[in-house]
């Protein structure tokens with residue numbers, strides 16, 4: 001529902017502002033280089049993977065599950081319906097499966113945060129889409145996740161400067177359609193994995209190697 005509302009709103013805005021926006025883009029000075037919320041230069045390295053179908057997204061989540069641990073933060077970005085929850089769900093279910101558990105992993109769209117206790121860690125799965133102000137993050141108790149937890153965040157931009165510097169960033173995008181035709185959501189996705197410090201540099205290389213095998 002919210003996806004449809006948002007896309008109608010976006011379409012409306014692009015019709016209203018489309019032409020003036022184009023003219024403005026031609027006249028406006030070049031914007032400054034994009035910075036992280038903490039105003040630091042871009043991280044490296046980054047790895048791009050193709051996810052041709054939903055099963056591939058699941059497989060990436062399952063692969064990541066073999067490389068995560070307590071204290072990790074994974075920021076999942078991408079448009080509405082890009083596959084953030086699918087990836088988080090596959091990752092969480094893989095961690096639960098290690099303990100022989102088979103559980104539903106609902107989207108935290110309305111609860112904002114769902115937690116899962118395992119023998120090794122607490123998994124925090126957050127969807128911050130509905131957050132109006134980064135200060136509201138404090139009320140969600142996400143800081144506790146830093147203490148021995150694994151934190152998976154959808155819509156991490158909503159955290160502003162509260163977003164932990166050390167993290168893995170996974171950006172999901174719809175893949176382009178064939179022959180220049182407009183693509184549809186079923187066309188598949190791509191995932192860009194970016195290391196923001198810690199041991200993520202090595203880990204994303206290992207994840208990518210395992211994923212493409």
Ligand SMILES: Nc1ncnc2c1ncn2[C@@H]1O[C@H](COP(=O)(O)OP(=O)(O)OP(=O)(O)O)[C@@H](O)[C@H]1O
Pocket residue numbers: 003051052053054055056057078079080081082083084085086087107127154185186187188189
């Ligand atoms: N690689 C893929 N190719 C095609 N479809 C995919 C792929 N990965 C996930 N999907 C599908 O995309 C749909 C939306 O996924 P999902 O709910 O995970 O998106 P989301 O990014 O969490 O959206 P929201 O921003 O609303 O939380 C699901 O139907 C899922 O099966």
Ligand SMILES: [Mg+2]
Pocket residue numbers: 084085086107127154
């Ligand atoms: Mg989601």
